[in-house]
Each structure stands twice: as structure tokens, then as C-alpha cells.
Amino acid sequence: MTTALRFDPLRLPPRCQELRREVREFLAEEIANGVFDPDNPESGSANADAFARRVGERGWIGMTWPKKYGGGERSFLERYVVTEEMCVARAPTRRFFVVDRQSGPTLIRYGSEAIRQSILPRAVRGELCFCIGMSEPGSGSDLFAAQSRATRTEGGWLLNGSKIWTSNAHQADYMIGLFRTAPPTKENRRHGLTSFLIDMKTPGIVCNRIGMMTGHRDFNEVAFTDVFIPDDHVIGEIDGAWKQATSELAYERSGPERFLETYGALAGVTRMAGTEPDVRVAAGLGQLTAQLHALRRMSVSVAGMLEQGREPVVEAAIVKDLGTLWEQALPQRARELSALIPLADDDGWREQFGQRLSYYLKAAPKLTIQGGTTEVLRGIIARGLGLR
Secondary structure, eight states: OOOOOOOOOOOOOOHHHHHHHHHHHHHHHHTTSSSOOSSSSSTTTHHHHHHHHHHHTTTOOSSOOOOGOOOOOHHHHHHHHHHHHHHTTTTTTTTHHHIIIIIHHHHHHHHHHHHHHHHHHHHHHHOEEEEEEOBBBTTTTTTGGGEEEEEEEEEEEEEEEEEEEEETTTSSSSSEEEEEEEEEOSOOOTTTTEEEETTTTSTTTEEOOOOOOOOOOOOEEEEEEEEEGGGGGESTTTTHHHHHHHHHHHHHOOOOOOOOTHHHHHHHHHHHOOOSSOOHHHHHHHHHHHHHHHHHHHHHHHHHHHTTTOOHHHHHHHHHHHHHHHHHHHHHHHHHHHHOOGGGGTTTTHHHHHHHHHHHHHHHHGGTTTTSOOOHHHHHHHHHOOOO
């Protein structure tokens, strides 16, 4: 079926600009207090839990959720502003970001009332960390090919198999995992997948680190051996979780975090270039800034669609695909531009910038994995355009 792509022009309303000011003031205070250093991408890890609770106190977790679960019933555009400012400042958001972005909305839509009442208020307070269990060894982002299984047992299900590239699983309290509960049918390859809410402290779960060039821990492989999940932790329809998963990915793939992960490289070379850069540097910075602006306009448009209750799966995939390519290429482009800046013109920033750039260059390769590989994203886009 062909999807009509839409990226309607949308400007953030005045209330969002006021909120932006509040968030910037909050982040400036956190930086001044030494909670994190925006020039060091991993500096806030030790303070992430306390930071999450303070963000929760501000009402900036679960902003779009119903008030009866502790949410703020605010707009997706307001949430967009908070996310954007956190990304640009390199704030330590991993403790709460996944549940705020996608796991919470999934539980609101498909979880039982008991689960909502138990989980969501704690998440809003910044007390819970979630991870997503979708990709698997040998199948990657092709969720149709999932082989990890959930089999019926008395009172629930037993999970066996493994998930890979699972960001933050080593710190997560819960996972929403996709498991095969029945084989696919000839008519419907999407049949047979079910989502489960998994307490990561359940016996039988082993979380193995996947090494990264940065030296920091992010990705994990999570192994399940006869992990018992009670019936009331099934999320949504048994054998019919594919639609749930695609809805979830519309939240995951469209936000500013999908093109701002290496933004510090652009900010750094811009600072080093000064107010009167060489014409070649100015042209390069102008091109990068124009590309960033285009990505941002598309991402804001998707936020507006989510605000309207739509599921812009294809548009979100486009934002993720283009955003990934841009943020992955950015560190190298920033390095090339920095080489054109005379030593006398960098205001002593060159050495610090080099340290920051080294991190971004090492982190860039992972970006085509997290949130869905480029190949799978383009398959989604092609299908939406009726090309396959």
C-alpha cells in the first residue's frame, strides 16, 4: 500500500519558546553545579540518577502522558523542545529517555491498567530505566526474522533466546521485548510476535557487554534462559505485536536525538572558526547548518503528526535515515574544516576540540545500528512509497 508522505511546515508556538528558556536555565544551573560537562559527552554518568529525579520534579518526564498516571498532558511540541535542549547540552538523560520517548506511550496504549498504575508514576519521577529488546543476532533490525521464543507455561511464559545491540540494558530496570509466540503464516509474515514487559532482575537474564571504540558501555547482548514472565506482563495482543512495534518505532526514530548525537563536533568547529572565518570554512559551516535546519524542520513536522494522533512510521524512518547519515559524517567534516583554521585563530580551543572530536569519530560507526539499520529503514520507506 502506498503512503502519501507529508512533512507539513510547522513552527513551534510561543509557549514552547518560554519552555525553552526554562530548560536552558535549568541546564545552566546543573552545569554550574558540576552535574555534567557539555564538552565531555560521558561526564554525567555518575550523576544520572539524581539528574533524572530533578528532571522528573520539573515535570519533564512523561510530559505528554495522562495526568492520572503522573503525566503532564502537555504537547509533543513542548516535549520536543525539552528533548532538543537536553541533546544539545549533552545532558545525562539515558536513565529516563527511553521510557519517556517510547516505552511509556506503549504501556499507555497497550498495557494493562495494573501495569500502568504500577510503572508509569515511578517513571515520571525519574525512578525507572527502560531498554528495548528487538534486534537479534543473525537478524539485526529485521524484526520479522525474530527467533527468540516465548512458550506457554503455568501462569505465564518462558523466554529463551537473545537480543542484541540493546542500549543501556546493563542499567535498565525493565525491557519491553519482542518474542516469537507462534510461527509466521504463509499469508502474514508478521504474525506470531508478542511484546512482554520484562523485569531485568528476573532470574535467567544475562547481560553481556559489547565493546565499543569509545571505551564506554552502551550496547549489550541480553541472553534469556527460561525467564518466567507472568501473564499480566503481556503487552497488547498475543501474536499481533507487529503493529505495536511499528507504532513504537515512530516515536523512536523521529526525534532530535536522531541527528544531534554528534552535534558537539559542529558546535566545536564553529567556536574555533570565530566570528570572521575563512571563506571556505564559512561555506562548509553554512552547508552543515542548512542541512541541520532541514532535518530539524522534518523532525518538528513529525512531532506535529504525533500531536495529532497520527502514526508517521515512514516519515520517522526518513528522519532517522537522513539524520543518521548526517550525524555520522559530521565529525569527519568538522575535522576537515578545522584543518583550514589557522592556529592563531582558534582561541586556544583546538586541543579541547581535538579531544571532543576523537570521541565523536569513535562513536559515529554505531549510529547506523541504533534505532534500525539504514538498509531496513530504506526498506520501510520503499514499501511506504509502493516501490516494493
